[in-house]
Amino acid sequence: MRVIDAVAETPAVCEMFHIPVQSGDDEVLREMGRGYTVKRFKQIVANIRERCARTPTRARTLTLTLALSLAPTLALARTLTSPSPSP
Numbered sequence: 847m848r849v850i851d852a853v854a855e856t857p858a859v860c861e862m863f864h865i866p867v868q869s870g871d872d873e874v875l876r877e878m879g880r881g882y883t884v885k886r887f888k889q890i891v892a893n894i895r896e897r898c899a900r901t902p903t904r905a906r907t908l909t910l911t912l913a914l915s916l917a918p919t920l921a922l923a924r925t926l927t928s929p930s931p932s933p
Contacts, residue, residue: 854897
């Protein structure tokens with residue numbers, strides 16, 4: 847958590863984190879050799895939100911980053927769950 851603390855406490859440090867989601871399944875993560883679980887990933891994200899969104903600028907940056915990163919996922923989910931058009 848030292849990196850999160852450094853970002854939270856140092857205005858000159860970039861205020862973004864690149865933490866790609868490798869999988870939402872613990873078994874897949876284990877097979878991939880990742881050293882974390884879905885629960886741990888969620889804890890890390892919660893810690894980033896708690897520690898780094900304390901200023902309005904960082905909060906707006908975090909909100910935009912999350913919105914942009916979720917947009918393709920949400921579009922894919924809508925595509926996969928939408929009924930197929932009739933011929």
